[in-house]
Amino acid sequence: MILASFITDADTRSVLYIVSFALFIYGLSGLTGPKTAVRGNRIAAVGMGFAVIATFLVPDVSNIALILLGIAIGTVVGVPAARQVKMTQMPQMVALFNGVGGGAVALIAWVEFRSSNGFDGVPTYVAIFSVFAAIVGSVSFWGSNIAFAKLQELIDGKPVTIGTLQTPVNAALGLVAVGAGVAIVAGSHSEGLMILLLVAAAALGNLLVLPIGGADMPVVISLLNAFTGLSAAATGVALNNTALIVAGMIVGASGTLLTQQMATAMNRTITSVIAGGFGGTVEAAAGAVGAGGGTVRATSAADVAIQMAYARQVVVVPGYGMAVSQAQHAVREMAKMLEAKGVEVKYAIHPVAGRMPGHMNVLLAEADVPYEQLKEMDDINGEFARTDVSLVIGANDVTNPDARNKADSPIYGMPILNVDESHSIIVLKRSMSSGYAGIDNPLFVNPKTSMLFGDAKGSVADITEELKAL
């Protein structure tokens, strides 16, 4: 009896919540270094366990079977997805997990509305925070799903716009959602308004992400991550739950910071990313390069092998192409061969190479590339001038000299890896198609550049074979 009253005490729950968010913060601070990161993540997971247990501490537990069913369904879906996903598909997995989080927020806000007959008899602030959570959660759910579909290539990855109507339509949808929210907060109990709010926010989420393509995708996923965090924090205020407030807000703040850092790395503002249309000037850019002329030189795996075997320093520039063809292990094998021949091998990692910040690091780490060989952009850019061979593996936009030289290029001003400064450049590419951003790359017609066409993994394996034969 004493125990029973103890475990249902409201203070006990609060104390457990304090324990859990202390573990979140401690765990996250462990993520600052590769050595402590695994432990940090697990500590945060333990914190989550405490938070869930604490939530069950109420005097009369209802609906226990339903809750356990929900947890069981989530586990059955989530665990295999997380276990089986390939490292290369990580960005869309994160987008999907982020989306369902946003969906949960929106659904909770909707039930709150329904079960209080339209926020009847609850403090106004509860209605305000719930409405905020409903809008942001719904935007995040649909936006993340579109991001997932684009990255998984279920729908076209290129920007999809409805032309000049885009901004007015988005603004109108935003106004409808906010307007419905204001009416609800002001005292309307109509469920139609709540559904209108959710639908308008859903349409807005779709339309916000559809026009976004290219290197902007990581920024968007990060932004949606921050959104879900903020909406979770708002749910926490509405439900008076400290654990939700703290955890949600930490994610909201850190996600915002991360989004800013990524946008800065691309010399773009978050506003211009959201405005979309990146890659919208494809035709203009393509025409300009065509007029500029220049020929592409194709080369063979044997030539590449010889060129690199006698180099002093080779810098590997990985991009999304390496991720797509799962070439990271083959690259590591090739690098080992080169090192055995006394060649110094380094990897130049652009902050937004791939589809997420650090995407390349994860892949190369998977292939056991030594951490110290991974060089960040600012550290490696000074070295290209004394690099004999730059091997660009499926990277495109992050090496495009137009970003430095051509003021009318859509990526003008984005910091790039200065591979064109190295003595020679070898580009592994599937075909002469343009990059994810849909912009032509004059690097490919540079007299110092030779192209090795084919699947990245196959090409790298061929080079390795040739290296063995040398």
Add this chain to the structure above:
Amino acid sequence: MLVTNLAILVLAGFVGYAVISKVPNTLHTPLMSGTNAIHGIVVLGGILLLVDGHAQGFLNKLLLLIAVAFGTINVVGGFLVTDRMLEMFKQKPKELVEADAEAPQ
């Protein structure tokens, strides 16, 4: 209650900002994935509304069931995926030592 919660909200914002600003670029993907798992804490909201009998009626319960399932996917999927990514970084220090040992020769 509202004012206390707002104070917590603001402080948590600064904590998040401070903790994350120290994370190196190389760990940004696991970090995004890790924070992604943490906002799965919304599962508590769904549990909360169910466990205290707050939600009545079939539709409300169905919506909350979906919310709990969604939240759980977010939490377990997020933490597992982050763990898998980080495990790959974990071997690095050993490699690093080996590389250092070879370097002087």
